Amino acid sequence: xxxxxxxxxxxxxxxxxxxxxxxxxxxxxxxxxxxxxxxxxxxxxxxxxxxxxxxxxxxxxxxxxxxxxxxxxxxxxxxxxxxxxxxxxxxxxxxxxxxxxxxxxxxxxxxxxxxxxxxxxxxxxxxxxxxxxxxxxxxxxxxxxxxxxxxxxxxxxxxxxxxxxxxxxxxxxxxxxxxxxxxxxxxxxxxxxxxxxxxxxxxxxxxxxxxxxxxxxxxxxxxxxxxxxxxxxxxxxxxxxxxxxxxxxxxxxxxxxxxxxxxxxxxxxxxxxxxxxxxxxxxxxxxxxxxxxxxxxxxxxxxxxxxxxxxxxxxxxxxxxxxxxx
Numbered sequence: 001x002x003x004x005x006x007x008x009x010x011x012x013x014x015x016x017x018x019x020x021x022x023x024x025x026x027x028x029x030x031x032x033x034x035x036x037x038x039x040x041x042x043x044x045x046x047x048x049x050x051x052x053x054x055x056x057x058x059x060x061x062x063x064x065x066x067x068x069x070x071x072x073x074x075x076x077x078x079x080x081x082x083x084x085x086x087x088x089x090x091x092x093x094x095x096x097x098x099x100x101x102x103x104x105x106x107x108x109x110x111x112x113x114x115x116x117x118x119x120x121x122x123x124x125x126x127x128x129x130x131x132x133x134x135x136x137x138x139x140x141x142x143x144x145x146x147x148x149x150x151x152x153x154x155x156x157x158x159x160x161x162x163x164x165x166x167x168x169x170x171x172x173x174x175x176x177x178x179x180x181x182x183x184x185x186x187x188x189x190x191x192x193x194x195x196x197x198x199x200x201x202x203x204x205x206x207x208x209x210x211x212x213x214x215x216x217x218x219x220x221x222x223x224x225x226x227x228x229x230x231x232x233x234x235x236x237x238x239x240x241x242x243x244x245x246x247x248x249x250x251x252x253x254x255x256x257x258x259x260x261x262x263x264x265x266x267x268x269x270x271x272x273x274x275x276x277x278x279x280x281x282x283x284x285x286x287x288x289x290x291x292x293x294x295x296x297x298x299x300x301x302x303x304x305x306x307x308x309x310x311x312x313x314x315x316x317x318x319x320x321x322x323x324x325x326x
Contacts, residue, residue, distance in 0.1 A: 023174070030166050039162035043234070045275040046169040047227060051248070052255035052267035053176040054223035058216050059253065060261040061189060063196035064114070068125025070249035071132040072102050072221040076228030077243045078136060078143060081151040084233065091154050092168070095229035102225025103218050110217040114210060117199070126246070133244035148239035151232055165234040172230070173268070176223050180264060192216055224252075251275070258300060260307025269308060 030042045055069050079098040083089050113124045136143045143149070157164050183189040191212045194202040203209050232238055251274070252267075259270030277296070281289035304311035 026170060027167070030163055036160070036162060039160070039166070041276055041279050043162045043166040043169065044279075045271055046166050046173065047231060047234075048251055048255055048271040048275050049268045050169050050173040050176055051224055051227050052252045052259075052271045053173060053180060054220050054227065055249075055252040056220075056256045056261065056267045057176075057180060057183065057223075058220035060256060060267070061183065061192040061196060062213055062216050064117075064213065064217070065122050065253065066125040066217070066220075067122055067246065067249045067253070068109075068113075068128035069221065069224045069252055070244060070246055071125075071128035072106060072224045073228035073231070073248045074129075074132050074136070074240075074244035075105065076102055076225030077232035077238055079225075080229035081149065081232045081238050082142065084152050085149065088152070091151075091230070091233035095226050095233070098229035099222045099226040103222040106218045106221035106225075107214065110214045110221075114213045114217060129244055129246050129249065133240050136240035136244060143238075143240065146240060148237060151236045151238060153236060154233050161234065165230060168230055169227070172223070172226060177264075177268075179219070184264060188212065188215070254297060257307060258297065260309040260311070263307060263309040263313075266307050266309045273308075 026046075030039060033039050033042060051069075051073070055066070059065050076095070076098040079101050080091055080094040083094045083097065084091055109128065113121060116124060137146045139145075154161065154164065159167070183192070191202065191207045194205065194207060195209050195212060199209055228243070232243070255270035255274050256267040257270065258266075258274050259268065260266030263269075274297075278289070278293050281292050285292060300308070306314070
């Protein structure tokens with residue numbers, strides 16, 4: 001009994017050391033990049049790590065696939081951009097305010113959208129993206145219409161614009177990581193998993209499935225809204241067609257699927273592989289990069305259907321069981 005408990009205790013500090021090492025590596029890595037383009041790709045990757053982790057609070061824990069998170073991303077970007085232009089408030093303050101605004105908006109939308117399931121929910125959330133883009137184009141007095149508008153530059157630092165936002169997105173990721181870690185171990189998180197596995201049975205067990213889904217949806221959208229707000233100040237120019245693009249939502253989903261929906265680190269690993277990989281294909285094979293990206297992702301899904309981390313973990317456990325039986 002003592003040996004078993006001591007092995008568990010020994011794994012805890014080792015896991016902590018591993019997490020600290022990953023964070024230290026993530027903090028140090030961009031400083032070694034030789035040019036602005038690689039710094040841009042690194043910052044974009046860190047942004048998608050945070051976005052994929054945020055999306056996974058809803059998609060991974062409850063099993064509800066939302067394409068509408070591009071809408072919350074765009075709302076966050078426009079909220080921070082407009083408040084900066086009209087009131088001159090710091091982007092890092094307005095990004096947090098954008099998160100609160102998106103939270104209220106997501107709670108209202110989720111109250112309606114979460115009454116449907118499966119493909120119907122996907123279609124409803126997809127419609128949000130188009131509604132957001134069309135509204136931003138039509139509301140010219142507020143948003144500048146299809147021509148968009150320029151956002152004030154953030155305060156200059158020795159890091160430069162790319163690395164400054166890299167570390168801001170890194171901080172956002174760490175907050176989302178801590179929240180996800182807690183959710184997966186909480187009673188609330190267990191309720192979300194029960195909804196994912198069998199929502200009808202979860203209701204029979206007394207779980208208020210609507211409330212659980214609504215809270216998860218709101219939390220997920222809030223952090224995506226904050227990410228959108230930071231993105232708006234990083235890129236400085238906001239266009240409705242670009243900011244309310246389905247590409248943001250699809251990239252969140254693909255990153256999560258690639259790394260593993262049901263894994264804590266899966267969305268982060270997926271973004272680390274998917275975003276730089278897609279940019280490499282875009283710059284090296286611009287005419288066929290979409291085809292190549294699709295083929296590579298399809299191959300990974302066929303070989304590792306549950307995502308990289310869960311599939312590798314399953315195969316290692318099988319290998320260990322086979323060795324133990326010999």
